[in-house]
Amino acid sequence: MVAGVRDYAIFLLSPEGIVSSWNLGAELIKGYHAEEIIGKHFSIFYPQEAIDKGWPEFELNTAASEGRFEDEGWRIRKDGSQFWANVVITAWKNGDGGLLGYLKITRDLTVRREIELALRDSEERFRHLAMSATDYAFILLDPGGYITSWNPGAEKIKGYHSEEIIGKHFSIFYPKEAIDKGWPAHELMVARTKGRFEDEGWRVRKDGSRFWADVHITAFEDDAGKLRGFWKITRDLTERKLAEERLRRSNKELEQFASVAAHDLQEPLRKIQAFGDRLRTRATSLDAQSRDYLERILASAVRMRTLINDLLAFSRVTIKAPPFGRVELEYLVREVTTDLEVHIQQTRGRVEIRSLPTLDADPLQMRQLFQNLIGNALKFSRPEEPPVITIDSKRAGSFWQISVRDNGIGFEETYRERIFEMFQRLHGRNEYEGTGMGLALCRKIVERHRGSISAQSRPGEGATFIVRLPAQNHGGQYDQENSYRRLDG
């Protein structure tokens, strides 16, 4: 029966260590046929260094005196290759305690050893990584969720020393409400069935304080597919969450400031306009010069109101901005053109829309954008030449590139950046009206949409404004209701 065993080399040695029997397993593991090996000394199986150190004799002597010897080590096959062996040598004695020989059982554990080494290596690397990471909590959980390993990052983030936390259940990190709802068990289950679980949520430190955590739980299994435990990586995102809160609050304050400022700043202006207007109707007793001064005062008041409104609109681009929806730009721009119909007629101008895409955007802001661009094109036309505005688009990677080209007065290349700055104008108030905020508003809108705007021009040869907008843009929450399209579409 022994002869037929394949996985174990089982053979007898004489008291001197000579091989006196052989089996199939020995042949398979060590490579020798029975005829070649019986009669040879068993040290033939050992690497030269082991023989030099006297290992074979030592093993036999140990077996003789203590009854058995067990070890793991390298052995040599017939072809010279090495394998990792698990060896048991048992002394075979007669009734009087006389040594009759030895029974040697050898197992080839090369594969298992490689796996163990690889595992230990990766565990070592993991441990090294875990130990050096002070900003990440790396912890190991057993299949039941009990903590088996801790790292400096975990201590820093959660506050426990490893001695006091190992062996405890990981639900200790969760707020009571989460435990009551069964969250910890749920997370492990998801990790088990889907392989991993990711979430953000509140966790509790040793001192009871809460922090906002980013958590990844990964299940790991052995070769047989049996669950061995979980890795849990936690990051403390409280800072980021606090920063988000601060930003939200600051935006809210800015918004309140903006609307209060607008209201309170406008109020005295309104009075100037109202009483100035009443004065104007009674101005028959004033001389021409006085009436002129009055007109200038009133004109300034109007300008200031426009400026305040423009500033408010500018600040609202990001502060009071609703989420994006699907916008059919062609339809929207046609509507803008209709709104500007009077101005177009007056200048005998023409707006030609070649092609425009549908994309994710804020419809109101797109409207403001094109109103400004087309309005500018009409405003800065050449006196002798009716304005022709051409709007076209093409796809450039993940962006749409939209161009608004006119045949107006143009501007010098040196100013192509400056024109997008707040309050920057290239002409005096007397030449063209405007507050210098139009293009600044355009840029702010485009940048809120994570796009860009630029201009090209030559004096006397018109200008081309290029707006690049992402084709896909889920800015904040996507809002079905905010979509803008033709009602019959």
Next chain:
Amino acid sequence: MIRRTPIVVLMADDDADDREMTKEAFEMSRLANDLRFAVDGVDLMDYLKRRGKYTNPSKCPRPGIILLDLNMPKKDGREALAEIREDAELTDIPVVILTTSKEEEDIQRSYSLHANSYITKPVTFEALVNVVAGLGRYWFEIVELPRPK
């Protein structure tokens, strides 16, 4: 349509100049209404509920229409409007918002709180006279007002 005694118009506005100009606009439009004023939301509610300095009913005749500014100290027009609509005695009174604000949000909110209409105060006096004349024509000649409780 029988012309009753001129309707009391109650205007709530914290701005003295606006109160004065409106009074003049009423005169220019030849509206014979008894125009009364409240200087803020608290004053307005005291008048309507006949409390504080308004315990004498002859000092605070019930208005047939209220012109209400939105932005006032102590209590603003939005709060006052909500209170008026909550009071069974007062809720029938038409309230016309007359304010400097042209904010979309203010307009929407006012109608949600059941204001009858919303007017942004015009800048020029002439335009104000037109608005007041229009108000007079609409509310006092064209429209039937509810009977006072």
